[in-house]
Amino acid sequence: MTMTLLILGLIAAANPFRAAAAAPPRSEPATLALAVGGAGFLGVLAAWASGPLLDLVDVSGPSARIAAGIALLVVAGKDLFFKPPTAEPSITGRSAGLFPLAFPVIFSPAFAVVAIAGASERGVGPTTIAIAMSLVPTAAALAVVPIERTRLLAATVGAAGAAIAALLVLDGVYAI
Amino acid sequence: MNAVGRRLGRAALSWLLVGGVVSVAVHPEDCARPSDDDLTEAAQLAVDWFAANLESDGRFLYRYDRGQAEDLGGYNDTRHAGVIWSLWQAEADGFEGAGETAEAAFGHVEDRLVDTVLGPAFGTGSGSTGLLVAALDERRIATGLTDRDELLVELGHTLAGVVNPDGSVSADIHVTDGPTDTRSPFFTGEVMWALARLHLSFPDEGFDAPALSVRRYLIEDRDEVEEPWPPVSDHWGAYAFETMDRWPSPPEITQAEEDWRSRQLGLFSLQVRYESQRRGGITRLTRGDIALAAGVGTLGEGLGNHMLQLERNGQRVSDQGALRERADCAAHLLVTRQVTPTDAAPDADPPRTSGAWFRARITQMDDQQHALSALLLLRDTRRGEIP
Numbered sequence A: 001m002t003m004t005l006l007i008l009g010l011i012a013a014a015n016p017f018r019a020a021a022a023a024p025p026r027s028e029p030a031t032l033a034l035a036v037g038g039a040g041f042l043g044v045l046a047a048w049a050s051g052p053l054l055d056l057v058d059v060s061g062p063s064a065r066i067a068a069g070i071a072l073l074v075v076a077g078k079d080l081f082f083k084p085p086t087a088e089p090s091i092t093g094r095s096a097g098l099f100p101l102a103f104p105v106i107f108s109p110a111f112a113v114v115a116i117a118g119a120s121e122r123g124v125g126p127t128t129i130a131i132a133m134s135l136v137p138t139a140a141a142l143a144v145v146p147i148e149r150t151r152l153l154a155a156t157v158g159a160a161g162a163a164i165a166a167l168l169v170l171d172g173v174y175a176i
Numbered sequence B: 001m002n003a004v005g006r007r008l009g010r011a012a013l014s015w016l017l018v019g020g021v022v023s024v025a026v027h028p029e030d031c032a033r034p035s036d037d038d039l040t041e042a043a044q045l046a047v048d049w050f051a052a053n054l055e056s057d058g059r060f061l062y063r064y065d066r067g068q069a070e071d072l073g074g075y076n077d078t079r080h081a082g083v084i085w086s087l088w089q090a091e092a093d094g095f096e097g098a099g100e101t102a103e104a105a106f107g108h109v110e111d112r113l114v115d116t117v118l119g120p121a122f123g124t125g126s127g128s129t130g131l132l133v134a135a136l137d138e139r140r141i142a143t144g145l146t147d148r149d150e151l152l153v154e155l156g157h158t159l160a161g162v163v164n165p166d167g168s169v170s171a172d173i174h175v176t177d178g179p180t181d182t183r184s185p186f187f188t189g190e191v192m193w194a195l196a197r198l199h200l201s202f203p204d205e206g207f208d209a210p211a212l213s214v215r216r217y218l219i220e221d222r223d224e225v226e227e228p229w230p231p232v233s234d235h236w237g238a239y240a241f242e243t244m245d246r247w248p249s250p251p252e253i254t255q256a257e258e259d260w261r262s263r264q265l266g267l268f269s270l271q272v273r274y275e276s277q278r279r280g281g282i283t284r285l286t287r288g289d290i291a292l293a294a295g296v297g298t299l300g301e302g303l304g305n306h307m308l309q310l311e312r313n314g315q316r317v318s319d320q321g322a323l324r325e326r327a328d329c330a331a332h333l334l335v336t337r338q339v340t341p342t343d344a345a346p347d348a349d350p351p352r353t354s355g356a357w358f359r360a361r362i363t364q365m366d367d368q369q370h371a372l373s374a375l376l377l378l379r380d381t382r383r384g385e386i387p
Helices: A002-012 A014-023 A031-047 A050-056 A061-081 A094-106 A108-121 A124-144 A147-171 B001-024 B036-052 B077-092 B098-112 B126-143 B149-162 B187-201 B208-220 B222-226 B235-242 B255-276 B283-287 B291-312 B317-337 B365-382
Strands: B063-064 B111-117 B118-123 B362-364
Touching: A002 A014, A002 A061, A002 A124, A002 A147, A014 A094, A014 A124, A014 A147, A031 A050, A031 A094, A031 A108, A031 A124, A031 B283, A031 B365, A050 A061, A050 A108, A061 A108, A061 A147, A061 B001, A061 B255, A094 A124, A094 B001, A108 A124, A108 A147, A108 B149, A124 B317, B001 B317, B001 B365, B036 B077, B036 B098, B036 B317, B036 B365, B063 B283, B077 B098, B077 B365, B098 B111, B118 B126, B118 B149, B126 B149, B187 B208, B187 B235, B208 B222, B208 B235, B208 B255, B235 B255, B235 B291, B255 B291, B255 B317, B291 B317, B317 B365, B362 B365
Parallel strands: none
Antiparallel strands: B063 B362, B111 B118
16 A cells, blocks of 8 residues: 555545534634544554554454455445535534544544554554645645535545545555 | 434444444454474375375375265376375475375376377376476485486476477377367466476476476466466466576566566465455355365465565565465465364274365365475475575
């Protein structure tokens, strides 16, 4: 898995426009920072746990990439064919950045599995960098994209995510 | 439950759903690193199986049903030659009884040697002749005996004769008309390997030219001409490449060959990972029954040969850890699936089953042959015994 594929996979898994759709109207910057930071923290946690976790479930690195592709395919399919999530119900105040924004909207199951697979292939450090880079578009979308435009944009990222998922699966299938 | 709680519940459900889909696609892999003693013991049990199942005419028990305790008959000369080669390979590694069994099995070869217009052949297949060459050459290495060198060189010239001008290999030899217009997914690699071995043992006989011709065809044309589907994971080709790499002047690896090797390594590794997910129970529904031990053995053989060559030349260093994991996994699958003497004790005829590998209660002698060769090869790669 190249760094590019890893970053693209994480972006598609986070889907910035799905996140923007679920952002509370007129959110404070602190709420949005909590969302991105919280999801990033969970992603790094997943990457850090990658080795022991894959050992625990007896899954090799290449198979983890196949798993990442499958998980992304499911999540991308949901983005493509279903309405994005809404802001409500949520925890009130800034904590809405944590729930539902950080989890489960941004830190989706696909985000977790892609981070795990990425760390098993490229290591925790590079994956942490990839997570940080992948959340930049999400932060930008949360800040500037109006909710009414998010459905089409989220579906577009979903379509791209399906293609990226296929690449991840192939990467795992053809790997040593 | 309030609205936030319900949303949390839906989120948990969606994680479970994705986890469920992923777990159907990716299963836990039954992989471990068997000890050197495990490999040695399993190989000795396989050698013992051949010794116990050698018949008076020099043939082995070919196919056996463990459930019915029944000899299912049939025979195959290519596999017979393969068994003799594996036994000499074991003899060279010091396994007890391997050489005596291989020598006794030569009786069947003598009965089946045919004079063709190209020269002597074992049966009428180029593959059986190719593996016989490998067996006799291995005997030469294991014992230092040269009494069959004349036959060996003659067989080599027969093989050179089945190599067509484009480098393809005729699968069959007609006694009077010579090579026929037939192809086999495995004989091409077998013949290339035999010729490659002969060039090492008899460097002045000109076996390098036909070997190189087959090599070019295998890499550049075979897939297009023969259209094998699914793609062939070519363990015999791997043997041939590893052997050619030990020539005094080994051919340089071209980009096309490197690409082929990458595809082959991917195929072998994928198959090991897939096979290791066949853990019985519900995986029978998603992965099917376990593969033949012959098939698992060829995965170990392919990986082992490529590993030897890569390690010798310090190539693809970053892949060698993963390759070692896959090779260990293939060895683990073989070791854990073999019938031990304890497992065989309650059987109706324990010598038929002890040391063998079964799928759906059936074993065939090439299950033992490929498994034995893979175990020996992986044992050697592990010891760093690079020839």
